[in-house]
Amino acid sequence: MLAPRYWGAHLLALVLVATAIGLGYWQLTAWQAHRDAKAADLTHATPMPLDDVIGPDDPFPGNRVGQPVTVSGTWVPDGTVYVSGREHEGRQGYWVVTPLAVGSPDGAAIPIVRGWVADPDTAPEPPSGEAEVTAWLQPPEGTGETDTDPTDDVLPQLRIADIIQHVDQDLYGAYGVSEQPEQGLAAASLSQLPDVGAFTGVRNLLYAIEWWFFGAFAVFIWWRWVTDTTAREREDEESDTLSEATP
Template identity: 30%
Template sequence: MYRFLLAPRWLAVSALALLAVPFCVFMGSWQLSRFDMRVAQHRTAKHDSVKIAAEAPVPLASVLPNVRAQVPGADSGRQISATGSYDAGHQLLVPDRTLDGRNGFYVLTPLRVGGGAALPVVRGWLPGDASAAERSRSIPAAPAGQVTVTGALQNPESTDTSGVSASGALPSGQLGIISAASLVNVLPYPVYGGWITAAHPSAPLKAVPPAAPPNSGLDLKAFQNLGYTGQWFVFAAFVVFMWFRLIRREAEARADAALGLLPEEDDGVPEGPGPGPGGVDAGPDAERTEGSAAHVA
């Protein structure tokens, strides 16, 4: 019944299916391995960030030797100690920042360190509206004199940073994005590329948890890999399904043909009276002509 599978056409179809199925399975397995790799990287980065945060503070100069230095990826979240004096005259508020599900703002005060440069320090978070708090003068003053601040080193923010709102112009004394690129326009001295969030703010300020390092979470690419995995496995199953379906249809068609159940093909003969003598159609006019001839006879 299935001897037709030995025909050249069916041998080619079967060979194509046998090649397509392993290829689809291989591609699906490869995409799954890419997803597993990204998950492992996420877990490793999370473990490293927790480990780094628990280490003893290191001097600012050991991580950021100058204002042009960028925050090393391995040092994001590391505890940094910096000594200098707060510049309360250039204090800034960062509005629309949430903490524990409540809306509020950051209090950012530049810390002037050696060489005249400033390290942006988020001294803490307060609930409510930044503009209203500034008008009511309810923001705690920064400590005077020389201080040593300890906090988690953070990467510069961008418009893609979670929680950042870059919509519209802000009132004077407020800042939308914490980065050297935005601070250089409002501060009269050089600014470090990174910033820190103070570990022990004075009441009523609340400590701002350090953000996760960039590209340390499960991004869209990880879920794309997972989606592609499912697609390739579906393709493999579809190839197997179509192969069996085609074989079944061919077997059923051959069985029907053996039993004489296939519909007869149209022979192309038109309906109506057949051709008369000499191959001429015997239509109504021909009948009248024949009748007249008989009457004359």
């Protein structure tokens, strides 16, 4: 057993290890909290005015996927497009999308998914005039799929760069999925909800691992020091005993 004069070293090692463990746990908690925040489902949140969430020239706010927004404006019926490859109750069909010019008819527009239809030919006529819509906000799609016929009104994905070719207005960097489908259309399901990527908050996780590594290193140093000190004291004791035994 080490002499009391070494107790200070033991206490220092204990403090360092406890600190490393505590800081590692704190970083782990921050990592989990970051992921939970990213995964927050906003679809049942209170609707917010569109311009309180995103402006006409703003990039999509990544923490607002699925946020309900209220949009007031004027329909742009000539900009109606149909997005293929959309499933509803096991059936393949199309999203019916019409831009809504926010504020004035000449204002920037946001594409609104009015609903789902099995065949564009059976879709109701595009709406016109003023409207107020509550919709779930979604980021633009970008699967990289090529539009084989840019001249028609059928799109393979809901990409702002494709829709803008069908309207004269500027477009928001987002689209909305109407909470209430139009008569004659089925409800469209959300294509995107908050995604917790593999690297979400990874820095906090790495910091946690780093602190625990420091703690393990402190334990190793302490163990080596105790082992070496104990061995050295034992050798000194044996040497003193041998010296006393030698005439």
